Every structure is written in C-alpha cells, then in structure tokens.
Amino acid sequence: MIRAALLAAAAAIAIPAAAQEARQTANFNAPVKSFGRVSYDARSLMIDGKRTIIWSSEMHAFRLPSPDLWRDVLQKMKASGFNTVAFYFDWGFHSPKQGVYDFSGIRDVDRLLTMAEEEGLYVITRAGPYVNAELTRGGFPGWLVNQRGRARTDDPEYLAASDEWLTRINAIIARHQINGDGKGNRGNVILHQIENELALTTPAQRRYMDHLYAKARADGINVPLFHNDQGRNGYWVPEDSKVEKTVPGPNDMYAFDGYPGGTCTVNGKPTRGSAAPDWGYYGPGGAKGGASASPNTPGFLAEFGGGWFDYWGSNGGYECNAIQRGKRFQRVFYGTNLANGIGIQSFYMGFGGTSWGWLPAPVVFTSYDYGAAFSETREVRPKAEELKQLGGLIAAVPDLAGMVPAGPVQISTDKVQVYHNKSPETDARFLLVTHKPSNGQTSDRFTVTADLPDGRYTLPMQLDGFDAKWLVAGVNLGGQRLVYSTSELQTLLKQDGGDIALIYGREGEAGETVLRYASAPKVTVLEGGATSTFDSAKGDLKLNYAHRGLTRVRISGGGRPDLLLLIGDEAEGAKFWHVGDVLVRGPALVRSAKIKGSALALTGDTREATPLEIWAPASVRNISWNGARVTGASLPGPADFSLPALTDWRVSRGSPEAAPDYDDRDWAKIDNRPYASITARADGQPNMLMDAYGFHEGDVWYRGRFTGTPDAQRLRLHYGAGGSGLVQVFLDGNLIGQDEIPAGLPRPLTTGAPSFALPDAAHAPREHVLSVMVRNNGHNWDLDADDFHKEARGLVSASIEPIAGPSFSVPIAWKIQGRAGGEDIADPVRGVPNNGGLDGERRGWHLPGFDDRGWKRYTVPGNQAPSGTIWLRTSFDLAVPKGQDATIGLAFGDTSKPRSPNAYRVLIFVNGWNMGQFIAHVGPQRVFPLPEGILNHRGRNHVALAVTADGVRGNGLEQVKLVTLRNVRGGIPVRMVAAPSTPSELKQVD
Ligand code: IPT
DSSP states (O other), X not given: OHHHHHHHHHHHSOOOTTSOOOOSOOOTTOOOEEETTEEEOSSOEEETTEEEOXXXXXXXXXXXXXXXXXXXXXXXXXXTTOSEEEEEOOHHHHOSBTTXXXXXXXXXXXXXXXXXXXXXXXXXXXXXXOOOTTBGGGGOOGGGGGOOXXXXXXXXXXXXXXXXXXXXXXXXHHHTBTXXXXXXXXOOEEEEEEEEOOOOOSHHHHHHHHHHHHHHHXXXXXXXXXXXXXXXXXXXXXXXXXXXXXXXXXXXXXXEEEXXXXXXXXXXXXXXXXXXXXXXXXXXXXXXXXXTTSTTSOOEEEEEESOOOOOTTSSOOHHHHHHHTSTTHIIIIIHHHHHTTOOEEEEEEEEOOBOOTTOBOTTOOSBOOTTOSBOTTOOBOHHHHHHHHHHHHHHHOGGGTTOEEOOOOEESOTTEEEEEEEOTTTXXXXXXXXXXXXXXXXXXXXXXXXXXXXXXXXXXXXXXXXXXXXXXXXXEETTEEEEEESSEEEEEEEETTEEXXXXXXXXXXXXXXXXXXXXXXXXXXXXXOEEEEEETTTTEEXXXXXXXXXXXXXXXXXXXXXXXXXXXXXXXXXXXXXXXXXXXXXXXXEEEEEEETTEEEEEEEBSSOEEOEEEOOTTOOXXXXXXXXXXXXXXXXXXXXXXXXXXXXXXXXXXXXXXXXXXXXTSEEOBOOOOOOSSOOOTTOOBOBGGGGTOOSEEEEEEEEEEOOTTOOEEEEEEEOBTTOEEEEEETTEEEEEEEOOOOSSSOOOEEOOEEEOOGGGGSSXXXXXXXXXXXXXXXXXXXXXXXXXXXXXXXXXXXXXXXXXXXXXXXXXXEEOSTTTTSOSOTTTOTTSOOXXXXXXXXXXXXXXXXXXSEEEOSSOSOOOSEEEEEEEEEEEEOOTTEEEEEEEEESOTTSSSOSSOEEEEEEETTEEEEEEETTTOSOOEEEXXXXXXXXXXXXXXXXEEEEOOOTTOSOOOEEEEEEEEEEOOOOOOOOOOOOSGGGSOOOO
C-alpha cells in the first residue's frame, strides 16, 4: 500500500524533458514467494529474507580442462566484485554413449560447485538439457543426433534421453543447494535453469517445459526454477503473469537474455550504435516492452552481453569485444539494467576459456575468450577493474536491492538523463547519470537538482563521452551519513570503530561530497588536495576536490565515528581490493585475506614489483603475502623466464587410410541403418552419415571400392563438416582434390557439394579405392528448436558418374572408420571432445608417451607438407619459476596477421590433449593458450601436430613457437591432470 502511494506521488510530479519517467512496470503488491532460503517479490530476490542484488558472470568449467584452475577463475570473479557465478553444464561432455555418464576428473561438477561455495559465490545452475553456448550440438550428446524424435519436445524418446542426463546432473546440483537436499548436504546454488532459449511455444514444447519443471522438482531441486528467454519475448512466463501476448509456462521466475549495444567493425573498432534499452521500470511495458512480461517476479537477465564470440575467418574480434562490452559500456548498460529494476544480472561470459578439442559449434573456433572480463589466458582485464568498482558499490549499499523509481529530477541539459530510484524501506537513492540517449558521446557540464532524503540539492556534474555515473545519496554508510556525492563509491569498511570509504571519479574531474554531522567535524587532509565547508544550519560538510591520484581526508568528531575518506581517480581506485576485513592497495590481484590472532595472511598476484599498503584492524601485527612474511613496503614482481625453442621435430607420414592396400578389414560397412538427419538425401541411398556409425567428433574416413570403367569420369559428393570443415579425396593413394567449406561470415556454411574430376586411371577395369577424409568441425546448435543439430555430418552421398550422357552411377562399396571405439571411447579421462578418427589418433600418436624414436627428423618451418595429414612430434622442458603463474601458448607463423598465405590445418595435441585447431588460411586464431595442468610448467612436455594440407608447394607448416602470454608472481597450486600417457594405457576398445 505504502509503496503504491509512493509511486503515485512520484508520477504526479511534473516531468522535465530530460528526466526518466517510470511507466507500467512491476506489481509491487505481488506477494513474496518463498523457496526455502530463497524468496522474491516483484522488486528483488531475497536470500534469508534479505534483499540481494545478484551480480553474476558465467564460466564454463568444461572450457578449462584443468580443474585446479577453476579456483583461480572463481577467486578472480569474487575479488572483482561478483557475488554469484553462473554455470552451464554440457550434457554431451559427460555422455559419450546413451546410458554412459562421467563426472570424474575434468568433468567433476561436484568439485566445481564445492569450490564456488568455498570461494564465497552464490551459484546459478543451467543444466540444459539444451544450452547452445556455441558448443557442438548446443550441448546435446553425439548419440542424440541419431534419434528420430524431435528434440526439445515431449517426444518420449527425447524425454527418456534428457531424463537420463537430468537425473544425474540434478542429483549433483541438489546436494549443493542453499536449501540443502534434506540429507545433510548444502551449498550455494540459489537458482536453477531448466531450458535455454526455447522460442518455439507449441503445445509440444509446453508439455516438455512442464516435464522439465516436474523432473527438476522430482530430482530434489528446491530453489526457484526459470527458463532463459531469447530476448524479452515473454516466453514461458510464470502462469500468474497474465500479460497480453506472453506465453505462460511452469516456471517460478521469468528470465531473459540480451546482447544489445553494437558490435565491432571488421576493422576491429567498437561501434556505439545503440542506446541501452529500458527493459524494466522505465520501458514501455508489455510483453515486448517493460519490466514486465512477468510483473510479479523481479527483473532477471540470465545472460547479458559480457563480450561476444568470434568466428572462423574473422579478423580477430576478441580484443575489440573486450572494449565494445568493456569499460563504460558496463557502466552505461549494466547501470541502465539495474535502474530498470533488473536486480539479477549475469554477464555472459565472465570467463570464456577454450573450446578445446571438438567442443566448438561451427560458429566458433578454438578460443572462446569472448572478450570477457577474465581473458582466456586468465588475465584480469581492465574491464574487470571497472566491474570491481561497480560490484563494490553493490556490496557496500545493500539498499540498492529492490529499489523502485523515485520520480524525476531536474537536469540543466537535455543531453543527459538521470534514472532516479529509491529504496522504499530506507529512502536511500540511486542516481544513474548518463547521456540521453545513453550512447551519446558529448562532453557536458551540467547540474542535477533533486529532492533527496536530506533535502533539495543541486549537484555539479560532468559527463565526458560515452559514460555513466552510478551515484548514491541519502544513504547510511557505516556510521556516516552520505547526503550525496558526485564521486562514485567503490567500497566501504568498518575498522576499529571507524569507517573507511573509497570513492573515485574520472581523472582530473572535480568532485563534491556532502556528509552530514551533528556539529562541525575536524577535517584533516592527509594527502592530495581537498577543501571543505561546513553548513551548520543543515549540518552538511561539503568536500571539494579533484580526482587526481589519491587524496586522503580524515574526518573526526561531529558526532560520528572517524572516517577515512580515500578519493581516487579511476586508475587509483582500481588498485584497491577490499577482501574480508581489510583493504589492500597495490597488487594486481588480492585473492584472500585471513586474520588469525595478530597475523594477517594475504594471497594474490603481482605483475611487477608493487608498493603495498594495507588497512587492517589494529590487532594485526604481522602480515604475510603468499605465505612469506611482508617486511618492506613493496612486493616483488615475477621473474622473467625463457622458453625453449621447439626443435628436434620428428615426422610420420599420415593418411595411411588413403593407401590402396591399407587394411580396412575392421571398418564398418556402410549399410541401410535408420536415417535421422534433417538433411535430405536421394531415395535408395545407404546411410553414410558418420553419426549413424557412432562417430560424432572430429575426423572420419571412408573407403569405397569400385571397378574401373570409362564411365568413372567424376566424383560428386554431398557432405557435412561444420564451420570451415574439409573433405579430402584420394584415388588409389593419390589426392585428387579437396573441398573446404567457406567461412561464410558471420554464420558459417556447414555443408558442401563439390565435384571432382577423376583421372583416366579410374577407367582401368580393375578394383580402385576411393579414400575420403571428412573433418567435422562441429555439429550445428539447435537454437531454433528445429533439430538443426541433426544436419548431416560426414558423407551424405557420393556418386561416380560420366560427365555427360545418361544419368548413371558406378556402384561403390563403402566402409567407414572413426575414432577408436566410437561411442565406447578409448580415452575416457580426456573424454568426449579429445579425439577424432585419424589413424594416428587411433594409434595414440598424440600421446606424450608414444615412442617416436623410429620417426624421421623434420625441419619446421616445412615449406611443403605432403598431401593429406602428416604427424609431427617434439618435446621440451619448462621451468616456470616457483610461485609464479604464467600462461604459455603455442604460436603459429606471423601472429601479427589473422591468417597466412599458406593453406594448411593443424590439430594441436599437447601432452595428449587436443587443445585446438589452427587453420592457417582461414584464421583468425594463431596463438593457442595452454592451461597449466595440461602443460607441465615444471618439467617435460610433448607436442604432437597433425598437419593437413593439399600438397601444393608453399602450403607447409610455418614457424611454431612457445610464447608467454601472461606472467605474474602468485597464482594457486596447480597439479597436472592425470591422463593416459602411452597407447597401451588407453582402454582396449576395438
Ligand atoms: C545465447 C545463448 O543462450 C547462449 O548459450 C550463447 O549461445 C549466447 O547467447 C551467445 O554467446 S544465444 C542468443 C543471443 C541468440
């Protein structure tokens, strides 16, 4: 009642042109819904009854196959101000075969969820069955493409399959819920997603959604359930929403995703072509409009652009993406979301990682860096520093959770708008000051006049270029009363009975902060410059200063606890870390701060020798940093180290499958098994698809025998091979041609229909062997729920025919071979994504312990690679200094260019792990970061490269070298991921 009255009063005030007006929004009278410790109303999520902003970002553990490093990423997220992490789980990553599931080692979801809890993060779980995520098949397992039943419907065959997965993944998640599982297990999972972007809404999908909801509940998931809508369409909103044109579903909460705000140009420049949308309180309302398609549930972005993916053949977009959706963008867009009542925001991605092996969908290459806050190399990007400042504010001012529009303010320019919100409980204010439209780039000096809780005030403001300011006013900060500040608050802590507040602003800009006192306090400027005046009538202490370096002001007396006010420019603010009960200035990262008696133990990273300053309780007498006693005022940086050159290469001729006398006795015969693909094929054709034979990942070989005839003039193929996929065709051991699927920006083509002229040799009336290798660069996603993941892979059809004359084709007897064991994988440790079906892989040539002493020497660069695939191997030692965390990568050729004039491809195996694919002439990725744990940083390593080319002169492997991509002193202990080393350690599957 009171809330409604407040809103009505706000609406009655005359609205100046440039102010933001709230419209049809949420139902602030909606009752609180509770799911154990998690509850919500239309304004916010609550945890243990406390309104909480969920400030989250996404990581995919399956994109970092070194579990110890999951903790590194989680610590960086936490230190950078996030209170929550969102996890997708990839069904196909865990299931090589129907009925077979693996949650061990790099697939240990239980361990991941425990780690997130240990690092103090809430968790949002997104378990599919379908996730998209630029994964092959959008996360569906390989075996699912053989299913005739339509995926993402209530087809019983599909439901039986997805239930297999859900039963297992839900059992793990259930143990980690904040509500516990009723059996004594408990963790930090607060929200759970049951499907992703299901934009088809026929009754078959509705029944499917109902099934998923019931399944999660039956499996013991007791937190609120939601679906992630592909944009704010109003699909699958809670039943009680009753907003026109929305589609109701069984969900408790409504969530959607969005990636607005422009793109990067082909020249790698960020565009600022669109303003931040009002997807809530300030939007037009309704299903396609305002807060709400779902008026009774809080604003919830299950994904919001934290970067973007990059595709085969681009010019390399990740650095641009990091800027495009980086500093300033985050303030403008994430701030606009927050002002619009979207108190649950999860940025996709926080850490993108690596689509190693055969994880990638055709739309992406190996690196899934995403331009995220934490790079693929695990670097804390500058945009993460800004997130730390924003997350710091959210943590410092709990009143921000559940704010509602507070009515307009007056602005002296129409180039600027202010979103003005308030807490109905405390009347604290949030003012988001941004351009109008918010992508405006002008430089403006102006005033904002507002009726704030402590009176009517005029704030002198400045906004230069694309930017926003997140201001708070009328708020109690510890023992202080902040009337307003034109600086932004980064963090606040109580220490020894006093308060420390860190505020910051753009370098060189003037700032003004007003604090309220009972009587004139004593103001001491300890460093830098600030002036103060005291208005005894109001009790206002006004401080004026410029944001330049660090200004320190001590304020004591005046009827309040002592305040140390730290005023930094933006870069200065970024040097501060508030961890636990301490504030630390200097290091590149502070991971943890533990006080035990008089000892303070800090852990973190330095990029260089770094001055260290600490604000800790007076009881702290001694301090350690990464276990070593801190004596001086500075911390050492990392030592340089050198990397060995990669020499001593050994080679083995590959593509033995092409040789006429190759022994294919064990290969499967192509037959007429059921065909489940969406790709049409001619009647009467056998089923040639690789998946039908249990080969879902990577390369597959076909051998076809036919009797030579003058009619054998050309070979026509229809094949599917994903983004920048490849087919190579050999006749009697000689390459007669290859076909590559063009990159097709930005959405790849995925199938091809080439035709190859056959040499006269094919006319000789004897048995000939056609050998065809198809490199499958991933199955399609199923974004539109149309079974797109069932597009054909491998050969669809092949015919040998005369060029002119009657339609006639020469009979061919085909066989097929793929990865060892098919769905019974030979290397369950490295798992589903690691291997395809090259002969070398089947023999374990990629493994570190393979004995290559019999192989010939080879020189890299190799001007000419023979046609087909050759295998190269070498080994090297690393000696990264102890106590340092580095990211080392493998670089091919001239890394200043996105692609090479040489046409060739490389599968990169490091210590047996398939760490990606380099396609020299397609690009753009030339540098492949290798996570520690896969790479042995203090010992021996083995690299095996499967290099595929057409045999044309010049199309040979360029220089290959190790490069240091990041080097800090610090890090966390990382163990090598145990995995089979020699071929004999693989499971005997054939
Ligand atoms: C949406 C998906 O939910 C997510 O899985 C991922 O694919 C992401 O965005 C893009 O990286 S897809 C949607 C924006 C069409």
